[in-house]
Amino acid sequence: MKKSHLVAALLAVFTLIPSLQAQSLVTIETVTVGDAGNAADTNGLGAVADVFAMGKYEVTIGQYTTFLNSVASVTSASYVVNLWNTNMATDLNVAGISRSGSGSEGSPYIYSGLGSGNRPIAYVSWFSAARFANWMNNGATNGASTETGAYTLNGATNGIILKNPGAAWFIPSGDQWYKAAFYKGGGTNAGYWDYPTQSDTTPGNVVGGVSNQANFTNNLGEFSVTQSTNYSPSQNYLTEVGAFSSSAGFYGTFDQGGNVMEWNDAVVDTNQRGVRGGAYDYGSDHLQSDFAGGVSLNPVQEFDDVGFRVATVPEPSTYALLLLAGAGWLLCQRRKVKL
Numbered sequence: 001m002k003k004s005h006l007v008a009a010l011l012a013v014f015t016l017i018p019s020l021q022a023q024s025l026v027t028i029e030t031v032t033v034g035d036a037g038n039a040a041d042t043n044g045l046g047a048v049a050d051v052f053a054m055g056k057y058e059v060t061i062g063q064y065t066t067f068l069n070s071v072a073s074v075t076s077a078s079y080v081v082n083l084w085n086t087n088m089a090t091d092l093n094v095a096g097i098s099r100s101g102s103g104s105e106g107s108p109y110i111y112s113g114l115g116s117g118n119r120p121i122a123y124v125s126w127f128s129a130a131r132f133a134n135w136m137n138n139g140a141t142n143g144a145s146t147e148t149g150a151y152t153l154n155g156a157t158n159g160i161i162l163k164n165p166g167a168a169w170f171i172p173s174g175d176q177w178y179k180a181a182f183y184k185g186g187g188t189n190a191g192y193w194d195y196p197t198q199s200d201t202t203p204g205n206v207v208g209g210v211s212n213q214a215n216f217t218n219n220l221g222e223f224s225v226t227q228s229t230n231y232s233p234s235q236n237y238l239t240e241v242g243a244f245s246s247s248a249g250f251y252g253t254f255d256q257g258g259n260v261m262e263w264n265d266a267v268v269d270t271n272q273r274g275v276r277g278g279a280y281d282y283g284s285d286h287l288q289s290d291f292a293g294g295v296s297l298n299p300v301q302e303f304d305d306v307g308f309r310v311a312t313v314p315e316p317s318t319y320a321l322l323l324l325a326g327a328g329w330l331l332c333q334r335r336k337v338k339l
Contacts (some may be wrong), residue, residue, distance in 0.1 A: 062117025126299030174266030214258035
């Protein structure tokens, strides 16, 4: 068999994979975080044994709106109804998503984005993030379960619930989040940057294509979006994900410093979850890798400057299809069948 024929056959398999799966309503763009088995930072964080994929961006308002319309349109279950926080519509600094209807068959809830859907969602608890991860884990299709999959929730709204083995989509662990943000990459003992913009120098906060920038409040007290110290209750202070186009981490993630802080799966003090990354209304110290204060919250809490991103691993079904393709190719070789 010619090499070109083999490549064509494998490409055909890759083309077939999506058609064998239900069409997802939301697509999460990811980047591969390699250098498996890397050393930890001096604070003990960042060592990850396996390759994984990290959400390139924070989960957006548009993606979360689709999620809500899929799972929370006709319901009386409080744990589903409360996936939407009224502040998502009324807090103009981070809005957001509005809701109409009563949640019944005759008057379903309808969720609508306000302004740009490419800004990160805020006012989400760890439990809301976990339910989004479950929905993704179950195919991100209409009505896909929010209660099982990556996390066995079954209506839970408090406590510490650990990720299930074999989860396909999940909230990144503390070490995964830290590695994607700060690791220099290119080997297993490459070291860590101080900031998630591939820099040891404090970033600026000017939106655009200049390197080493992020959405935070600088040392002059100036907000990134307005470059002013004046606070306005009607101003949206979030930037679209990836707006700082030359300030990605080594693996290609954006906004792990600034915009909104992000939940991770670390369990802190037995009853809290990790939060990292700084936000539009915090100073540069919250962006640093060694920032130790205020990096955990009760998982039920929801704030205007806290969102999340998700991580994933390749699904076993994908590997199975590749193995099947390989087996078919070997069989063709043995039978000397020409493609």
